[in-house]
Amino acid sequence: MSLARNALVQATLTLGSRILGFARDLFLSARFGQGPMMDAFTTALMLPNMFRRLFAEGAFAQAFVPIYGGVRAREGEEAAAVTASEALSFIFAVVAGFCIAAQVVMPWLMPFLLSAWKDDAGVMFAATTAAQLTMPYLACMTIASLLSGVLNTSGRFALSAGVPVFLNLCTLAPLVAPSLIEIDQATLLYAVSAAVTVSGVIQAGLLWWGVRRLGIRVNLHWPRMTAGVARTLKLAIPGVLAGGALQLNSVVSQLLTGSNEGARSVLYNADRLYQLPLGLVGVAIGLALVPRLTRAFVSGDHEGGRRTLDDGVTLSMAFTLPAAVALFVIPFFIIDATVTRGAFTSQDAARTADVLRQFAWGVPAFVLAKVLTPPFFAREDTRRPMIFSVSSVVVTVVLGSALFFGLQAAGMDGVLGLAIATSVSAWVNVGLLGGTLLREKAWSVSGRFASKFSRVLLASAVMAAVLVPASLYYRELSRLFLAKEIAVLVVCGLGALVYGVCLVLFRAVSVSELKATLRREPGASSPAGLD
Incomplete structure (x- = not known):
């Protein structure tokens, strides 16, 4: 498949998952508000998610993909399956x-993670139990992440992009089940937390089936430190350190917000919204880039690698900038229209x-x-991304702590x-990554890229001008369209329409280019039922 086609598969299926996730969050907010049980759930979900990014979807998985792809290209499917089995088992x-x-250790750890409620024994017990129920999800996602890497390397993106929907389906079920409507919040918290782990089992099982359907025999056996595992660890360790630094940043943020009642719930709700374009665009394009860049570097096609990266940056910004504009210009409109109800x-x-x-x-x-x-990982260079990540995390921890306490001292919200x-x-990290790639000519800012990017910026600016009046007259628009939910759909739809029209008018994109980027590459194939 083409880069755009692969990214579109990822983004489309991820969008469905995120819509269900948003529905889940609406019910969570309505049932828990920003009270202690919501703080408890966000803490319980934070732990497996944080370590999943470190162990499963983080450095180990990113280091595994180019190694697996290289073995597959040089030695064939059978040798690659052995490499995958060894890595998975370890x-x-x-x-x-x-x-x-x-x-x-959770009973002793939770008072530090949720210090705002440490004197409330009931909240502490509920939060501890919820965290213990969600932790097995991490082990399940370890299997799921590595199997997704196998599928993606084989050019199969649909299943790996689609299975996360089960996290939202499973956690949504107890929130809407009629039999659980009248139960107390603590019992509902346990049901939702247990559903997280159930979803992990389902995801891992479906991906295992998908890999076996391709004829790739990946198995779990007694872990051994083989040459393939040692090589993967050698590449992964710098990434683990970088991921550890990033998770230290998350831990610091969680500890700080844990001392302020409701702050963790605020951070969770804001995080879910700004992570939407990251999940739809950044992760989708990043996952599609790694196999393509690996193939380019293994074959010595450095010019192809540069063009692929150029396309990835252009495509990602074309979809990301309008989302960022909307979140910046009309955040209250979006949140109040969609989330405010019940206890929220x-x-x-x-x-x-x-x-x-x-x-x-x-x-x-x-x-x-x-x-x-991905260009660094495709070249098996994990050290420098580690250095850049650590540098950016130092900025976050130092500046974030200073601003958190400084704003609180000034009577403002430290969050x-x-x-x-x-x-x-984040911008510091991008400056370091992009500057290195430009300096080493792994990526070059071509005239075509600069022209298209400037036109995307202009289209985003026009969209912002359309949205500003909507932010000022939110109440009036809600009355005009009879409901705030209808009003936000109309405004967001109008913004998207204006942006799309401007892209065409400013010649940032053409219909023929869209057809070319979405066209399946010659020789690509897809077994029925997978893509």
């Missing part, structure tokens, strides 16, 4: 042991919107980092400081 054993240890008030929406606006201007950098990192620091550090 990392699964490590992560499973870690999950068990985390469950054992307009005051909660206003606080979340202020934080979201500070994340919004960092969204392009979050996406660019996902696009600019704003964490959002500002996160966006600043």
